[in-house]
Amino acid sequence: MKKYLHLLLLPAMACTLYCCQGSGSKNKQQVVNTPGEVTAEEAARVSLESSPVVPAEASINLMQVADGFNVELVAAEPLVNTPVAMTFDYEGRMWVVEMQGYMPDTLGTGEEVPNGKIVILEDSNSDGVADKRKVFLDSLVLPRAICLVDDGVLVAEPPSLWFYEIEDDKPGKKTLVDAAYAEGGNVEHQPNGLLRALDNWIYNAKSAKRYRKAGDRWKVEQTHFRGQWGIAQDNYGRLYYNNNSENVLGDYFTPGFGATNKNQRRVSGFNEKIVANNRVYPLRPTPGVNRGYMEGILDESLRLANFTAASSPVVYRGGLFGQEYASNVFVAEPAGNLIKRNLLDENGYVTSGAQAYEGKEFLASIDERFRPVSLYNAPDGALYVVDMYRGIIQHKTYLTTYLKKEIGRRDLTQPLGYGRIYRITPKNKEAKPVKLPANPQQLVRLLGHPNGWVRDNAQQMLLDRNYRQAIPALRQAASNTKEPLKAMHALWTLEGLGALQADEVLALLRQPAWPVRMQALSVLPSVMDSTNVKRYVPVLEQLVSSNDTLAAPYLAFLANHLQRYDQAAAQNLLQQLARTYQANDYVADALISNYQDREKALQKQITAFVADTSVAIHKRLQRVLDNIESKKVKNDTQALLKEFPKGAAVYASTCQTCHGADGNGVRSLAPPLNQSEWVTGEKAKLISIVLFGLTGPVRVNGHLYRAPEINGDMPGIGYDKSLSNEDIAQLLSFVRKSWQNDAGIIHPEEVGQVRLRLKDRQEAFTVEELNKL
Structure with missing residues (x-):
């Protein structure tokens, strides 16, 4: 106990030395250095x-x-x-x-x-x-x-x-x-x-x-x-x-x-x-x-x-x-x-x-x-x-x-x-584990249990054991919307058993409680087919005409499944939604999700009945068209893999998860490398970023990326001594030649020179520091 006694004393020390810690820098304790007085940092050390x-x-x-x-x-x-x-x-x-x-x-x-x-x-x-x-x-x-x-x-x-x-x-x-x-x-x-x-x-x-x-x-x-x-x-x-x-x-x-x-x-x-x-x-x-x-x-x-x-x-x-x-x-x-x-x-x-x-x-x-x-x-x-x-x-x-x-x-x-x-x-409550019974009827009853773990696992056990004898009880539970959580789990259990029927879903689509309607809309792709699609179409159209704003994005997503069986109905549904919710980002993106490689046709179609090009449906669609252009590859990918095998491997293991396989960045993580002036520009700046990292906002292709759109800090990989100058040179050459980039290669000696010049550096760079290099 004695060897970690100082840890037990630390909370009291913390209260004495640095008092209340606020929610931002303006609330940090202001330390005045007077002779003989220690700073908060020194006390912490x-x-x-x-x-x-x-x-x-x-x-x-x-x-x-x-x-x-x-x-x-x-x-x-x-x-x-x-x-x-x-x-x-x-x-x-x-x-x-x-x-x-x-x-x-x-x-x-x-x-x-x-x-x-x-x-x-x-x-x-x-x-x-x-x-x-x-x-x-x-x-x-x-x-x-x-x-x-x-x-x-x-x-x-x-x-x-x-x-x-x-x-x-x-x-x-x-x-x-x-x-x-x-x-x-x-x-x-x-x-x-x-x-x-x-x-x-x-x-x-x-x-x-x-x-x-x-x-x-x-x-x-x-x-x-x-x-x-x-x-x-x-x-x-x-x-x-x-x-x-x-x-x-x-x-x-x-x-x-x-x-x-x-x-x-x-x-x-x-x-x-x-x-x-x-x-x-x-x-x-x-x-x-x-x-x-x-x-x-x-x-x-x-x-x-x-x-x-x-x-x-x-x-x-x-x-x-x-x-x-x-x-x-x-x-x-x-x-x-x-x-x-x-x-x-x-x-x-x-x-x-x-x-x-x-x-x-x-x-x-x-x-x-x-x-x-x-x-x-x-x-x-x-x-x-x-x-x-x-x-x-x-x-x-x-x-x-x-x-x-x-x-x-x-x-x-x-x-x-x-x-x-x-x-x-x-405190004062007993945490008693619920034992899952082997009896299917008892498992159905547990689908409404207050503990979500119990509900989830009762559903999964019914599926894993293929308890088809529980289907009548599941049908009854799914229809009893007075117990919505139980009804939802019963619905998805029936779906997992392949026993869900069109009538059951149609009944839930008409329920006033939104969480129940949400699940009915969500399960539709599993049950909709050529034999029952005509029964679903009037209900889906009615949800649009009744201005069910909560259901609108789901209806737009569902058009993707509907068009497999009824192209005309899907087209009509999409047009109704585009007209009614033309300024809604969620509905716009849901609509666009149905039109892979047909985006230009959709743009022409939308323009015919939504003239205002400043609304969400047009703006979101243009972003996708711009993205298609940015993905066009100038260089031979296979040739690059052969020319820079180490660089491609390092990119896949270290960079790809944040910057994307296509180099266009990943939301909440990192900006694009494709067509980035930081990638195709000065070699020394790029080498410095990769070696030591980059912190803070960064402008790429005219857009200022900052948290939370991206992670505010990119870690450097120069601290990993197992990565040689050759490895890093190949990585940067691979990136500078990939996608729509077409910049000159970087040599190991150039990496070595930057490493030597910055050998004492520990901190990540800011854009301001890089611009002074």
């Missing part, structure tokens, strides 16, 4: 002389949680080792992903060693603490996600996605689902999540693919690109995610729509900023963040100011916390050793949110090694926290010299092999 490993139970004492809540230990080392993700099975056991090979040191030595595992943790005596460990899979290289489905388990082990049948808690037949699941990108930028959603599809973060098992076959479809680490759904199946510097992003619409036009770079209503405030309030100084040397990253007391490692947003749906916590979004910030709580507000189909507290967090710790990386709803209604518990969480690709020094200063490299799982529960 004194408190950070070491960062010892703290036993799991003692680490709870270093946490500050919101009033009325407890933090309880569920599992700790040696029972669990470096956990990064988990899920619960129908028996309430935890299936945990252990990424033991991640960053053993600042060089990432040995990351390729196959020491990752999937383990099953069980609470055999029902005391709330796991006491049994069973290894299901071992010898994995950096596994990152799992999903239980159809008496088997999906396992993400880059670059592949595998499905293992489960036989008595042991892996059976192994099937390759997707050989390119995590193709390209480094450990921080590869797909993960594997969320089995309300619509029976499996969605991912950092990915534009979704998956579904149909008998012995796996369906893979394109969807919207979403987030970075972790993905969650609300009660209506809408998805929430984020990236490392954004609190909460998400979709206004259900996830099956809008990703049908490859020429559309952005569809309004998807990848929206739900909570714009990215301020965080650590309980302790947090200098050990990758860009802590930059102005504005840390405050005067060395505390992180804004998210830098935001991850795993979860919509709380457990029912145990009380009504005021229903559908709150909790977000983990492992670099700040905290968990944030956000409140949501719905206005029509637009969802927005705000932080629950000012100046504090739902949970924060003064233990630097407390690394909450994933959050989950659970069978007992509690909020579960996966704590990776380690010193290093930044991957080597972007590890700055500054952070390496911080790691060395407090000896954060060692020890390894730790990890904890906690649960957060309200």
Whole structure:
């Protein structure tokens, strides 16, 4: 206890030394340097002389949680080792992903060693603490996600996605689902999540693919690109995610729509900023963040100011916390050793949110090694926290010299092999797990349970066990809109069983309650066919004529499915919507999503009855036409891959996830490289950006990109000593010759010269600094 006693004293020291921390720079304590007086930064440094490993139970004492809540230990080392993700099975056991090979040191030595595992943790005596460990899979290289489905388990082990049948808690037949699941990108930028959603599809973060098992076959479809680490759904199946510097992003619409036009770079209503405030309030100084040397990253007391490692947003749906916590979004910030709580507000189909507290967090710790990386709803209604518990969480690709020094200063490299799982529960409430019965009728009743985990898993168990005997009870539940959540789950369970009938959907389309109509519109693509399309058309047209503004974007999306069976009806529906909602961005983008490679024809058609070219439908359509032009490739892609193989590989692993395979940038992450004056312009500036990064607003092709349109900081890769001058020269030459770029190549000697000239530099560049080079 003595070796980390100073950590226990730190909150009192913090209160004395730097008082109340405000929500912005204007509230930071103004330090007056007088003889003999220490600054807040100096005081913070004194408190950070070491960062010892703290036993799991003692680490709870270093946490500050919101009033009325407890933090309880569920599992700790040696029972669990470096956990990064988990899920619960129908028996309430935890299936945990252990990424033991991640960053053993600042060089990432040995990351390729196959020491990752999937383990099953069980609470055999029902005391709330796991006491049994069973290894299901071992010898994995950096596994990152799992999903239980159809008496088997999906396992993400880059670059592949595998499905293992489960036989008595042991892996059976192994099937390759997707050989390119995590193709390209480094450990921080590869797909993960594997969320089995309300619509029976499996969605991912950092990915534009979704998956579904149909008998012995796996369906893979394109969807919207979403987030970075972790993905969650609300009660209506809408998805929430984020990236490392954004609190909460998400979709206004259900996830099956809008990703049908490859020429559309952005569809309004998807990848929206739900909570714009990215301020965080650590309980302790947090200098050990990758860009802590930059102005504005840390405050005067060395505390992180804004998210830098935001991850795993979860919509709380457990029912145990009380009504005021229903559908709150909790977000983990492992670099700040905290968990944030956000409140949501719905206005029509637009969802927005705000932080629950000012100046504090739902949970924060003064233990630097407390690394909450994933959050989950659970069978007992509690909020579960996966704590990776380690010193290093930044991957080597972007590890700055500054952070390496911080790691060395407090000896954060060692020890390894730790990890904890906690649960957060309200005081004076028993968190009792719900046991899922094998009886189909009882499972149907659980579709209306207050705990969203129970509802989701009752639905999934009915599907996985193919309980067709439950169909009559499901039909009755789907028609009982007095219990809307139960009706929604019953609807999608019938869809998953292939038993949903046209009459059932038609009845729900006429319901006055919007959430029910939303689900009926969302399920239509699964049930509409040539035999029943004529029955749906009058109802869809009536929704337009009745000015159902909430349904309008959904109707526009549905035209894509309607045109397969009735071109005339689809055309009529699109024209009605274009006339009625010509100024609505959401309807405009939904309409355009139906017209891949027919955008010019649509423009001609729209102009005939919408003359005002300043309205949304024209402006959004012109953006797509401009994007089509920007994607035209001047150079031979295959020839570039042969000429610059190392450069192409580095681009795929390091740059592509933010700048896009087409070089046109990714929303919320990075601006375009295609036709960028920074790429095709002065070599020294480009080399400097790639070596050391770029921070702040940047103008590209006449447009000023700044947060939140993009991430405000681009990390440099010059800190990665494994990347030679030749590698970086090839990367930059590849980019300068790709897409519509046609600039001269960069030689290794030119990279070396810049590296030598800037050898003492640690900070990312600003545009102003680059213009002075």
